[in-house]
Amino acid sequence: MALDDRKLDVLRAIVEDYVATQEPVGSKALVERHHLRVSPATVRNDMAVLEEEGYIRQPHTSAGRVPTDRGYRLFVDRLSRVKPMSQAERRAIERFMLGAVDLDDVVHRTVRLLAQLTRQVAVVQYPSLSRSRVRHLELVPLSTTRLMLVMIADTGRVDQRLVELPDTLPADDVADLRRQINEKLAGCRLTDTPPLVEALLDEVTPTLRPAMTALSTVLLETLVERKEERIALAGTANLARGPMDFQGTLRPILEALEEEVVLLKLFGEVEPSSMRVLIGDENEIEDLRATSVVSTGYGPGTIVVGGMGVLGPTRMDYPGTIAAVRAVARYVGDLLAQG
Incomplete structure (x- = not known):
C-alpha cells in the first residue's frame, strides 16, 4: 500500500x-x-x-x-533532506585538515574529524594500491653503487626503497634510467606495471642492463607485491553513548570492528560519488545488524581510491551524517588532487 x-x-x-x-x-x-x-x-x-x-x-x-x-x-x-553543511562546519573541516604533512596524516586527521562531526564510529580506508597510479619515480644516487628509489603515487602515497647496484653507475646513466622508467610507467596503474617493467629490461642499452635488472626487482616489490589494504578507525567509544540503542552487549559489534576484512567489505567497495546507506538487517554481517553504515568513495576528481564513512546505531541522524561524510570525502578528494 x-x-x-x-x-x-x-x-x-x-x-x-x-x-x-x-x-x-x-x-x-x-x-x-x-x-x-x-x-x-x-x-x-x-x-x-x-x-x-x-x-x-x-x-x-x-x-x-x-x-x-x-x-x-x-x-x-x-x-530525508540532506542538511547542507554550514559555513562554520566547512571552515572547521578546512582548519582541521590544514597542515596535513603526508598521506598518513591526511587519513588520521580525516578519521578523527568524521568521528567528531558525526559522533559515530568513523572508518577510512587508505588509498587502495589496486586503484593507484604512478605519478613519478625518482632515482636518488646515494653513492656510485647505491640508489634510493622513490615512488610517488597519484593518491599521495610515497614509497622509498634502496637499490644495491652490481657496479658503479655514472650520474648521466642514472638520469637516463630515470627518464626511461618514467616514460614507461608514469600514469600507469600499479597493478598494470609488471609487463612494462619486464619490457624495460629488453629496451635499455646493454651497458644499463645490469643496473636495470637490480632496479626492476625493487620496482616490482614497490609497485606490485605490497598487497595489504589498511584501515583507520576512530570513535568506537561513541557506540556507548546511547545505552538503549543496542539490545544486549556491544561486544559482537566491537569484535566485528576489529576485523579488517569486515571493514573493507563495508567501506571499501563504494562507487564513485555515491552514498551508500545500509540500515540494520540490510547488513549481511550478522553481528552488525543493530547498526547502520553510511559510506562513500573518495579520491582525486572522479577517481575513487578508497572508501570512508561511519557506523552507528540505526537511531542515527541520517541527513546530518550523510552531509558530513559527503563533505569530508569531497574535501579529501580535493586535497589529493592538489597533491
Whole structure:
C-alpha cells in the first residue's frame, strides 16, 4: 500500500523525534511539536497504518512508537533532506585538515574529524594500491653503487626503497634510467606495471642492463607485491553513548570492528560519488545488524581510491551524517588532487 503525504509526514516526524530524544513517540507529542494541522485521533489512525505496514513498532514498555529498519529505509530514500553543511562546519573541516604533512596524516586527521562531526564510529580506508597510479619515480644516487628509489603515487602515497647496484653507475646513466622508467610507467596503474617493467629490461642499452635488472626487482616489490589494504578507525567509544540503542552487549559489534576484512567489505567497495546507506538487517554481517553504515568513495576528481564513512546505531541522524561524510570525502578528494 502506498503511503499518502500525511502519513509520510507522520513517519518523518516520528523518526526525527526518536533520533533526537531516544524516547518512543506518542501522537499527542507529534501534533504539538510538528504542527501537523490534524487531530491526535487522525495521527493515531495514521500511526496504526504505519505500524501495520511495518514502518514503526510499539516497544512493549511504552504507548509511543519507534521506527523500524523499514521505516528508517523509507526515511532515507524518500523523506530525508540532506542538511547542507554550514559555513562554520566547512571552515572547521578546512582548519582541521590544514597542515596535513603526508598521506598518513591526511587519513588520521580525516578519521578523527568524521568521528567528531558525526559522533559515530568513523572508518577510512587508505588509498587502495589496486586503484593507484604512478605519478613519478625518482632515482636518488646515494653513492656510485647505491640508489634510493622513490615512488610517488597519484593518491599521495610515497614509497622509498634502496637499490644495491652490481657496479658503479655514472650520474648521466642514472638520469637516463630515470627518464626511461618514467616514460614507461608514469600514469600507469600499479597493478598494470609488471609487463612494462619486464619490457624495460629488453629496451635499455646493454651497458644499463645490469643496473636495470637490480632496479626492476625493487620496482616490482614497490609497485606490485605490497598487497595489504589498511584501515583507520576512530570513535568506537561513541557506540556507548546511547545505552538503549543496542539490545544486549556491544561486544559482537566491537569484535566485528576489529576485523579488517569486515571493514573493507563495508567501506571499501563504494562507487564513485555515491552514498551508500545500509540500515540494520540490510547488513549481511550478522553481528552488525543493530547498526547502520553510511559510506562513500573518495579520491582525486572522479577517481575513487578508497572508501570512508561511519557506523552507528540505526537511531542515527541520517541527513546530518550523510552531509558530513559527503563533505569530508569531497574535501579529501580535493586535497589529493592538489597533491
